[in-house]
Amino acid sequence: MGQKxxxxxxxxxxNLKKETKFTTRELQQWYKGFQRDAPTGILTKDDFIKIHKQFYPFGDPTDYATFAFEAFDIRHHGFVTFPDFIISLSIASRGTTAEKLKWGFRLYDRNNDGFISYDDLLRVVSAIYMMIGTQSVKFKDGEDAPEDRVNRIWATFNKSLDNKEHELISRKEFSDNKWAPDVIKALSVYDDLI
Structure with a gap:
């Protein structure tokens, strides 16, 4: 794909129509926007943060944008190309539940060890709370703080809060459909962009 x-x-x-759920017209529109935001043909982490700040002006999206950038950087080059971007966006916004969960696991597994720890989960959920701005959003009763939500999610996986430093969520557990609605909701930050 030509950079300029x-x-x-x-x-x-x-090729991109085979790998995404976007139409030709949508791909062309996304490419035009990508070129506007990344005239060099690549998005850096700083670019990613800047773009997220435009969509979430009432909070601080820095941490979440950093985590999302790492998930969008499919080839681990330290930058995101248009194919990386559009493939990840397609999965995050229009993918099947299984695809979204697989992509989401990469987002939540902060140290890339193949498991999600309590700390991994708390870091991402805290980043979401910071991004959307807790002053402008009404959370579920009992979930005003990220820890409250993480504790509920942790318990959903039958993990003990008393032993949270030693327990982990495996990829298989994470992909279990009983938890899918919570994961999908957390990943739905990109749905409004489509």
Whole structure:
């Protein structure tokens, strides 16, 4: 894919349509916006944070944007290309439940050890609370603080709060559909962009 091309080639569109759930028109529109935000053809972590700040002006999206950037950086290059961006966006916004859970696991597994610890979960949930701004959003009763929500989620996995330093959520447990609605809701921050 040409770094400075103003339009996607037919081959690029064909390949991206196979890998995403976007139409040709949507791909072209997203590419135009991507080129505007990343004229060099790549998004850096700082670019990602800046873009998130535009969409979440009432909070501080820095931490969440950093975590999301790492999940969008599919090839672990330290930057996000348009294919990386659009494939991840397609999964996060239009993917199947199984695809969203697989992508979400990458977001929550902060140290990339193949498990989600209590601390991993708390870091991401806290980042979501900071991003959306707790002053502008009404949370569920008993979930005014990130710890309250994480404690509820942790218990959903039959994990003990008394032993939270030693227990972990496996990829298989995370992908279990009984918890899917909570995960999908947490990942739905990109749904409004589509």
């Amino acid at each position: 091309a103003s339009k996607l080639s037919k081959e690029d569109i064909s």
